[in-house]
Amino acid sequence: MKYTEEHEWLRVEDDLVVVGITEHAAEQLGDIVFVDLPEEGTTVSKDDEVVVIESVKAASDILAPLDGEIVEVNEALTDNPGLVNDDPLGEAWFFKMKIEDLSALDDYMDEGDYKKFIG
Amino acid sequence: MSELKRTALHDLHIELGARMVPFSGYEMPVQYAPGVLKEHLQCRAAAGLFDVGHMGQVILRPRSGDVADAARALESLVPVDVLGLAPGRQRYAMFTDDAGGILDDLMVANRDDHLFLVVNAACKADDLAHLRAHLGDTCAVDEITDRGLLALQGPAAEAVLEGLAPGAAGLRFMDVATLASDFGPLWVSRSGYTGEDGFEISVEAGQAEPLARALLADGAVEPIGLGARDSLRLEAGLCLYGQDIDRSTSPVEAGLSWAIQKVRRTGGARAGGFPGAVRILDELDTGPGRLRVGLRPQTRAPMREGTRLFAAETGGDPVGAVTSGAFGPSVEAPISMGYVPVDLAGEGRNLWGEVRGKRLPVRVAALPFTAAKYKR
Numbered sequence: 001m002k003y004t005e006e007h008e009w010l011r012v013e014d015d016l017v018v019v020g021i022t023e024h025a026a027e028q029l030g031d032i033v034f035v036d037l038p039e040e041g042t043t044v045s046k047d048d049e050v051v052v053i054e055s056v057k058a059a060s061d062i063l064a065p066l067d068g069e070i071v072e073v074n075e076a077l078t079d080n081p082g083l084v085n086d087d088p089l090g091e092a093w094f095f096k097m098k099i100e101d102l103s104a105l106d107d108y109m110d111e112g113d114y115k116k117f118i119g
Numbered sequence: 120m121s122e123l124k125r126t127a128l129h130d131l132h133i134e135l136g137a138r139m140v141p142f143s144g145y146e147m148p149v150q151y152a153p154g155v156l157k158e159h160l161q162c163r164a165a166a167g168l169f170d171v172g173h174m175g176q177v178i179l180r181p182r183s184g185d186v187a188d189a190a191r192a193l194e195s196l197v198p199v200d201v202l203g204l205a206p207g208r209q210r211y212a213m214f215t216d217d218a219g220g221i222l223d224d225l226m227v228a229n230r231d232d233h234l235f236l237v238v239n240a241a242c243k244a245d246d247l248a249h250l251r252a253h254l255g256d257t258c259a260v261d262e263i264t265d266r267g268l269l270a271l272q273g274p275a276a277e278a279v280l281e282g283l284a285p286g287a288a289g290l291r292f293m294d295v296a297t298l299a300s301d302f303g304p305l306w307v308s309r310s311g312y313t314g315e316d317g318f319e320i321s322v323e324a325g326q327a328e329p330l331a332r333a334l335l336a337d338g339a340v341e342p343i344g345l346g347a348r349d350s351l352r353l354e355a356g357l358c359l360y361g362q363d364i365d366r367s368t369s370p371v372e373a374g375l376s377w378a379i380q381k382v383r384r385t386g387g388a389r390a391g392g393f394p395g396a397v398r399i400l401d402e403l404d405t406g407p408g409r410l411r412v413g414l415r416p417q418t419r420a421p422m423r424e425g426t427r428l429f430a431a432e433t434g435g436d437p438v439g440a441v442t443s444g445a446f447g448p449s450v451e452a453p454i455s456m457g458y459v460p461v462d463l464a465g466e467g468r469n470l471w472g473e474v475r476g477k478r479l480p481v482r483v484a485a486l487p488f489t490a491a492k493y494k495r
Contacts, residue, residue, distance in 0.1 A: 030155055030346070031154050031155055033446035033453075034419050052420075052475065054420065054446070056156060056346060056350065056445065056448075057155070057346065058423075059421075059423070078419075081419075085154075
């Protein structure tokens with residue numbers, strides 16, 4: 001598992017990168033009430049805003065961690081945004097990306113570095 | 120940055136695991152461990168305890184000894200019938216300015232030999248100066264700084280408070296009384312800011328924490344932060360000063376005409392005589408140009424404060440804006456309030472709100488979003 005400074009986690013699964021947000025992020029955001037997912041098949045560049053999540057407090061974006069194509073989105077979040085609070089590291093993944101070169105993931109933090117990052 | 124002030128319950132909030140934030144110059148709990156959604160639902164299902172000790176408590180004591188003199192004096196600043204407010208009763212009011220805008224909204228209670236006011240934290244310094252400048256000859260204007268203020272709200276509030284302060288259950292909505300308790304005399308009003316039945320309780324500062332602990336000892340009561348306070352009041356269709364009302368909005372535009380009694384309106388025995396009366400009476404007589412309305416976004420995306428509203432899906436200038444918007448936990452959908460021209464203010468009217476550059480459908484809806492549960 002890799003982590004971004006935007007509090008996303010990245011997990012490689014069958015050559016795809018699965019993206020979600022960390023427990024820390026979910027806790028900071030508070031109760032999630034709305035998730036706006038991208039279209040499957042969208043080509044994105046690193047740092048594009050691809051998902052909008054709204055908590056009881058405010059709206060925030062999830063950025064594309066890498067260049068690639070969104071091949072699958074987690075429709076369950078549309079009907080049940082609260083899943084992000086209940087199971088951020090498991091069932092509440094946001095999207096799966098196909099990327100050219102998985103070694104691009106190496107630039108991101110591992111769990112130990114992320115824990116230090118959030119202090 | 121100036122030092123944040125603390126209420127009498129500060130240490131209790133920390134002990135209860137609150138997340139504290141700066142609010143109107145005070146360090147206040149925005150939420151506790153359960154979070155905004157659960158706290159909101161707790162208040163609607165059983166009871167919630169709110170620290171509102173940041174709000175201003177003000178006594179207007181008539182120099183003549185006759186509370187009618189204080190009432191008459193206060194009527195020069197509010198478009199409300201204060202003289203007709205019976206002892207032991209409370210009423211909603213607003214200070215208006217010469218242009219007919221709103222300087223602050225407040226509660227006024229007739230406590231027999233004096234008037235008791237509760238004003239917004241952010242406005243209290245200005246309110247005190249305003250009162251002293253205009254009423255100083257008639258009344259002593261005293262800010263009460265040695266009392267805390269709690270709100271106990273929700274269907275279980277009556278039974279819980281009756282156990283600690285006998286007589287609470289006998290009050291009706293907007294009654295006020297001084298009730299004896301183990302925590303000294305409590306100045307209790309049956310009112311609140313959630314749409315639920317409930318009470319606001321002024322208590323000696325040193326007794327605020329013991330009282331809060333005693334209330335929380337009841338299994339029906341949980342502490343509620345500012346986050347849920349905001350979603351509760353929004354579902355109840357109640358205005359937040361600085362967002363839904365301010366100097367740029369008149370009471371009539373804000374849909375608060377119900378708070379302006381007949382006696383202060385055109386043809387009434389004490390018509391006018393408050394700041395901005397020309398505009399406010401004219402709007403009462405001929406209708407305002409715009410109105411605060413309830414809004415139901417037709418997608419799941421919340422439309423928050425500042426969202427621009429349009430009459431059509433494409434083209435045209437904005438016709439208004441959202442002043443408060445959030446997800447309504449009891450409504451289980453996003454809800455907003457905002458201002459629109461009167462010809463677009465009819466219930467069911469379809470409008471569009473611009474969210475992240477896209478116009479999404481939103482429908483004008485009746486307020487409140489959740490039925491009020493007041494014990495009248």
